Amino acid sequence: MSQINDRQLVRAALEGGKNAYIPYSNYRVGAALLSASGEVFSGCNVENAGYSPTICAERTAMVKAISEGHQQFSCIAVVSRGAGSPCGVCRQFMFEFAPDMRVILADLDGQVRMVTTAAELLPHGFGPANLDAG
Ligand SMILES: [Zn+2]
Helix, strand or coil: CCCCCHHHHHHHHHHHHCCCECCCCCCCEEEEEEECCCCEEEEECECCCCCCCCECHHHHHHHHHHHCCCCCEEEEEEEEHHHCCCCHHHHHHHHHHCCCCEEEEECCCCCEEEEEEHHHHCCCCCCHHHHHCC
16 A cells, blocks of 8 residues: 655645646646555646636546546645635545545645545535435
8 A cells, every 4th residue: 555645645736736827816736646556646727718628636636547547546635825625626526536535735835734535525415326326
């Protein structure tokens, strides 16, 4: 299993955020996702002049991992100014794959402000099990 600790994951998120494309909001976000197999996938937010095509750092990291065959995740670190919490779309996206995943929220100095889970961020979330319910 992975030997990476929270501090290292936060550092990877800070590194990932360096590539953020944020000409409109100037709100830099970095993410680092730890797969169950111990691999780290980083992400950043990528804005767009059309606004709605914008993608968040959390989903960038998750899509990178999923596209490379990973669907089980144990932790994600997200760093931003003031340690903002994930948007609703990202909460739903996390809940789909890893409701029990730990979510570490840190500021741009790497200070951890909150540790929670995807399920705690999306109480009573709608997920794959709902489609199986009779
Ligand atoms: Zn988001």
